[in-house]
Amino acid sequence: MMTDDLKVTVERRGANGAILYTRGYINNVGGEEIANQAYELIDGGVDTLLLNLRETKIVNSIGISILIEIMEKMMEKGGRLGFCCLTPVISKTFQIMGLAQYAPIFTDEESALKEFGL
């Protein structure tokens, strides 16, 4: 109602990798949109997924809880999930909620792609 809907763009990287670019507020609806895209990729064989949040400036704890569910699904599949280009406050919020203990956070996309071999 007050903000634009979250937009998610997918970029495939090789046979088993992908980057999800988000733009907008990650709330419950935005989180579900990211999850839908991520689950489709994971079910299609993607085992290395990078979420680039460079155009997301606000998140809430409900949206992050959905990101945790994506991370759990990737962990169950034995794959890798990471985040990059977070604002300082979003990075801090990820740390508070413990997400950073289970998924790497990269300052920029280049270092994330290098680490993930994408």
Add this chain to the structure above:
Amino acid sequence: MTQTAERQMELTLPMLPDVEIAAAKAAGNLGRQLGMDSDAIDEMVHAIVEACINAREHSCCVDQRIYLRFRGTAGKDGRPRIEVWITDHGRGFDPAHARAHRAIAPGRPQKRGWGLQIMEAHMDEVEIDSTPSGTTIRMVKYGGGKS
């Protein structure tokens, strides 16, 4: 604004999806007017978002409203300060009980129940006054010069 100027603002918001963004934008505008740095504004915005979501999700109030009051000052030390009160007329909650459920489950991050902790991490002061007739969360954020 001058160093001793004070700005006050009140908002009454309906408990609708994403209404927290209206509160966040108002707080952000006030912070910029006072010369608060962008990181401090972002932290304040995220804390206010969580407070509004908690009110909307858990207060069960009959009037379905969130009442916000802001007081912004630029002190003699040049340090902007924003004080915000977020009130609902719901059933209240026990802050001690909420804090007791913060632990991270072994091996997996806990998904929900982080709102209060996020508020306390992002703000300089957080006080909760909760009774069976409503809750007011008072928070204070200090910010440096313009970034």
